[in-house]
Amino acid sequence: MPSSPLIGIGFRVPIAKWTLANLHRFDVLEVTVDHYIRGGEYTCKAIRNLVDRIPLVLHGVGLSIGTDVPLDDEYLDGVSEVIEDLKVPSYSEHLAWTKVPGIDLANLLPVPKTRAVAEMLIPKIERLQSRLPVPFSLENISYVFDFPDGEMSDAEFFNLLFRETGVGMLLDVENLFVNSHNHGIDPQGFLDELPEGVVTGVHAAGGPLVRRPYLDEPFYADNHSQQVPEQALDHLGYALQRQHPETIILERDNDYEKGDELLADVSRLREQVARAAAMREASVTDATAH
Numbered sequence: 062m063p064s065s066p067l068i069g070i071g072f073r074v075p076i077a078k079w080t081l082a083n084l085h086r087f088d089v090l091e092v093t094v095d096h097y098i099r100g101g102e103y104t105c106k107a108i109r110n111l112v113d114r115i116p117l118v119l120h121g122v123g124l125s126i127g128t129d130v131p132l133d134d135e136y137l138d139g140v141s142e143v144i145e146d147l148k149v150p151s152y153s154e155h156l157a158w159t160k161v162p163g164i165d166l167a168n169l170l171p172v173p174k175t176r177a178v179a180e181m182l183i184p185k186i187e188r189l190q191s192r193l194p195v196p197f198s199l200e201n202i203s204y205v206f207d208f209p210d211g212e213m214s215d216a217e218f219f220n221l222l223f224r225e226t227g228v229g230m231l232l233d234v235e236n237l238f239v240n241s242h243n244h245g246i247d248p249q250g251f252l253d254e255l256p257e258g259v260v261t262g263v264h265a266a267g268g269p270l271v272r273r274p275y276l277d278e279p280f281y282a283d284n285h286s287q288q289v290p291e292q293a294l295d296h297l298g299y300a301l302q303r304q305h306p307e308t309i310i311l312e313r314d315n316d317y318e319k320g321d322e323l324l325a326d327v328s329r330l331r332e333q334v335a336r337a338a339a340m341r342e343a344s345v346t347d348a349t350a351h
Contacts, residue, residue: 065334065338066262066263066305066306066307066308066309066334067088067089067116067307067308067309068087068088068089068308068309068310068311068327068330068331068334069087069088069089069090069091069115069308069309069310069311069327070087070090070091070310070311070312070313070323070327071090071091071092071093071120071310071311071312071313071314072090072091072092072093072108072111073313073314073317074096074100074103074104074107074108075317076317076320077107079317079320081110083320083324084114084115086324086327087115087327088115088116088308089115089116089117089118089308089310090111090115090116090117090118091117091118091119091120091308091310092108092111092117092118092119092120092143092147092149093120093121093122094119094120094121094123094139094140094143094152095121095122095123096108097143097146097147098123098136098139098140098143108147109146109147111147112146112147112148113148116150117147117148117149118149118150118151118152118153118262118308118310119140119143119144119147119149119151119152119153119195120152120153120154120200120231120310121140121152121153121154121155122154122155122159122169123136123159124136124140124154124155124159125157125158125159125160126154126155126156126157126158126182126185126186126189126199127156127157127158127170127171127172127178127182128158128159128160128161128162129181130162132185132188132189137189137192137193140152140193141192141193141194144193144194144195145194149195150195150196151195151196151197151198151261151262151307152193152195152196152197152198153197153198153199153200153229153231153261153262154197154198154199154200155169155199155200155202156172156182156199156200156201156202156219156222157169157170157171157172157202158170158172169202169203169204170204171202171204171206171207171208172208173208173210173211174208174211174212174213174214174215174217174218175210175211175212175213176212176221179218179221179222179225182222183222183225183226186199186222186226186228187226190226190227190228196229196261197228197229198228198229198230198231198261198262199219199222199228199229199230199231200230200231200232200233200236200264201215201219201230201231201232201233201236201237201240202233202236203233203235203236203239203240203243203281203283204240204244205243205280207244214246214251214254215240215246215251216250216251216254216255217254219255220254220255220256223256223259229259229260229261229262230255230259230260230261231260231261231262231263231264232255232260232262232263232264232300232304232306233263233264233265233266234263234264234265234289234293234294234296234297234300235264235265235266235267235268235283235289235290235293236264236283237251237252237293237296238281238290238292238293238296239268239281239282239283241292242280242281243280243281248292248296248299249296249299252296252299252300252303252304255300255303255304257303257304258303258304258305259304260300260304260305260306261306261307262306262307262308262309262310263297263300263306263308263309263310264309264310264312265289265293265294265297265309265310265311265312265326265330266283266285266289266293266311266312266313267285267286267287267288267289267290267293267326268281268282268283268284268285268286268287269281269282269284269286269287270282284314284315285312285313285314285315286313286314286315286316287316287322288322288325288326289311289326289329289330294329294330294333297309297330297333297337298333298336298337298340301333301334301337301338301341302337302340302341309330309334311323311326311327311330
């Protein structure tokens with residue numbers, strides 16, 4: 062049977078002291094590489110203080126792999142240095158673009174799901190895999206809009222990248238929930254299409270339902286300010302029937318002071334993992350009996 066995933070939170074400097082005081086409640090912490098590269102002395106010291114105290118994994122927001130320009134060598138040098146400094150076993154980024162030459166858009170934007178875009182991405186992924194000393198995974202993002210000339214569904218596009226490069230997937234179950242509500246994506250269909258074992262890690266978070274007079278209907282915003290919705294936990298449980306992530310990370314980027322909510326969500330994630338494990342075991346037992 063696959064080992065149980067490590068469960069923890071994304072490390073955020075504003076709650077560094079609280080995180081250290083509750084370190085025994087987590088199996089792992091996720092560090093954002095950009096906080097370390099661009100953070101000041103206090104931020105870097107707070108992150109380095111975690112090394113050898115708890116397992117760490119590395120996540121990024123500044124790669125912009127979907128921008129149709131060569132990868133930023135200086136940025137990759139920084140990522141490599143952080144991997145070495147923090148002794149992390151893996152690195153993940155978003156399947157998105159966040160900048161155009163000379164302008165940082167400060168937002169995760171979707172890539173057009175076309176063969177031409179895939180052919181642009183494949184050599185970039187392969188270069189990352191050959192250059193970095195740890196496995197690399199891509200995360201599914203939530204998006205407000207999608208490009209109308211897409212040739213593939215989200216799952217079909219990811220599967221093309223999986224087949225061509227062997228890249229892993231960081232599955233964000235809240236992003237899947239958001240997209241299912243906002244764009245009518247079938248979440249179970251998406252998960253069913255993923256190859257078994259391709260998910261290396263999971264993100265979970267929560268955000269508000271936004272209602273505005275100018276909106277035809279309300280939409281969910283992925284701002285990591287609230288507890289994980291039950292639907293996202295359901296998606297996690299469903300995914301765990303065929304996927305075996307090494308880590309499950311709770312993300313929180315607003316309302317940090319609600320520590321009880323973070324701890325409650327970590328407990329809910331553990332309960333979901335335990336239920337999924339029990340279901341797998343029962344399924345194996347039943348199959349053996351017959």
